[in-house]
Amino acid sequence: MSGVVTLKINGQDIGAHDEESILQAALDNGIEIPTLCDLPGLSRIGACRLCLVEIAGNSNLVPACITPVQEDMVVTTDSERLQAYRRTIVELLFAEGNHVCSVCVSNGACELQDLAETLGIDHLRLPGLHPAREVDASHERFILDHNRCVLCTRCVRVCDEVEGAHTWDVTARGIESQIIADLNVAWGDSESCTGCNKCVQVCPTGALVDKGRSVGEMRRRREFLPYLTMMRKENGK
Amino acid sequence: MTRAKLATVWLDGCSGCHMSFLDIDERLLALAESIELVYSPLVDNKVFPDDVDVTLVEGSVSNQDDLDKIRHIRQRTRLLVSLGDCAVMGNVPALRNTIGGDAVLRRVYLAPDLTNPAIPTAGVPSLLPEVLPVHRVVKVDVFIPGCPPSAEVIFYAVGELLAGRQPDLTDKTRFGA
Numbered sequence: 001m002s003g004v005v006t007l008k009i010n011g012q013d014i015g016a017h018d019e020e021s022i023l024q025a026a027l028d029n030g031i032e033i034p035t036l037c038d039l040p041g042l043s044r045i046g047a048c049r050l051c052l053v054e055i056a057g058n059s060n061l062v063p064a065c066i067t068p069v070q071e072d073m074v075v076t077t078d079s080e081r082l083q084a085y086r087r088t089i090v091e092l093l094f095a096e097g098n099h100v101c102s103v104c105v106s107n108g109a110c111e112l113q114d115l116a117e118t119l120g121i122d123h124l125r126l127p128g129l130h131p132a133r134e135v136d137a138s139h140e141r142f143i144l145d146h147n148r149c150v151l152c153t154r155c156v157r158v159c160d161e162v163e164g165a166h167t168w169d170v171t172a173r174g175i176e177s178q179i180i181a182d183l184n185v186a187w188g189d190s191e192s193c194t195g196c197n198k199c200v201q202v203c204p205t206g207a208l209v210d211k212g213r214s215v216g217e218m219r220r221r222r223e224f225l226p227y228l229t230m231m232r233k234e235n236g237k
Numbered sequence: 238m239t240r241a242k243l244a245t246v247w248l249d250g251c252s253g254c255h256m257s258f259l260d261i262d263e264r265l266l267a268l269a270e271s272i273e274l275v276y277s278p279l280v281d282n283k284v285f286p287d288d289v290d291v292t293l294v295e296g297s298v299s300n301q302d303d304l305d306k307i308r309h310i311r312q313r314t315r316l317l318v319s320l321g322d323c324a325v326m327g328n329v330p331a332l333r334n335t336i337g338g339d340a341v342l343r344r345v346y347l348a349p350d351l352t353n354p355a356i357p358t359a360g361v362p363s364l365l366p367e368v369l370p371v372h373r374v375v376k377v378d379v380f381i382p383g384c385p386p387s388a389e390v391i392f393y394a395v396g397e398l399l400a401g402r403q404p405d406l407t408d409k410t411r412f413g414a
């Protein structure tokens with residue numbers, strides 16, 4: 001049974017379906033919450049923690065994308081505390097990978113770069129780890145650069161949920177974690193990859209890109225995704 | 238009227254930030270009336286003065302010479318500005334951090350097809366094991382990201398600093414800009 005609940009977000013009275021997430025309710029009412037792993041048309045997993053919000057009466061911060069709305073909930077999406085956490089998260093992402101905006105194909109069209117800008121990050125307080133990571137250029141048309149991957153798993157989800165191939169997955173833990181094709185083979189040797197390029201279209205950074213692009217030349221096309229998801233659902237019913 | 242003492246220094250960078258500074262164009266003339274450029278790759282002064290008001294630092298700290306220089310400069314500067322992504326982040330020079338300075342030297346100077354392979358030591362400063370952003374070595378007062386930061390941003394920031402204000406760079410520049 002689905003019903004309608006009323007709640008407050010940033011002091012604004014809002015009505016939402018009770019199965020909706022706080023993020024969805026906020027978006028539907030023109031309230032912006034920063035996100036990175038979220039993308040309309042894909043399942044929500046609460047991986048990046050950028051959408052953390054405050055809920056009155058709860059000392060813990062909760063990820064807005066996977067927390068359902070509740071009757072009389074009082075949500076704050078922006079505060080000094082939240083800003084501090086969001087800045088730290090983005091700084092950690094920069095420090096953990098090798099993100100060099102100036103020479104990246106996605107310069108000017110990168111969600112990590114945009115987040116740094118909107119959060120006012122003008123330097124990293126943490127030392128960069130500069131891990132030695134690989135670039136997989138074995139595919140005929142695309143490149144996977146692990147240096148620029150933030151492990152949002154959009155590629156994993158779009159490949160599984162929309163394309164139905166489940167070529168991508170994540171291996172290992174902590175700083176060793178990385179995206180792999182099939183059972184950790186070179187992308188070009190993957191038997192399940194259909195070459196559909198949906199993963200390339202959804203990548204927020206310069207980790208999955210078209211081959212042959214130079215600095216700042218990468219652009220994505222994502223408008224198809226919510227429609228594709230909607231059509232698949234309707235056909236399935 | 239006493240003019241503010243401005244210095245600019247070029248560590249491990251491509252000089253692009255200095256080029257962008259020069260791109261301020263004719264407004265440099267107006268700027269020149271309120272400042273005295275006391276040390277810079279653009280002027281002939283070989284000694285860094287003792288009491289500089291604002292120093293713009295281009296480039297990362299990559300070798301022993303960069304390190305000595307920036308420590309020396311910090312002690313003699315009121316406001317130290319990290320200008321551009323190399324100073325702020327390490328940027329392109331820091332690409333070598335994934336393999337380390339020694340590996341880079343071996344790769345370049347001991348390549349098997351060279352006629353006289355040898356790592357140079359005389360007359361060149363030794364590389365630091367890791368390329369560092371300026372604020373990892375000395376205190377930095379203002380950060381101006383960008384590769385390079387636009388002339389507009391540099392002009393604005395320098396103007397604010399000379400007026401005694403902290404420049405607000407929100408929405409004006411970014412990493413890689």
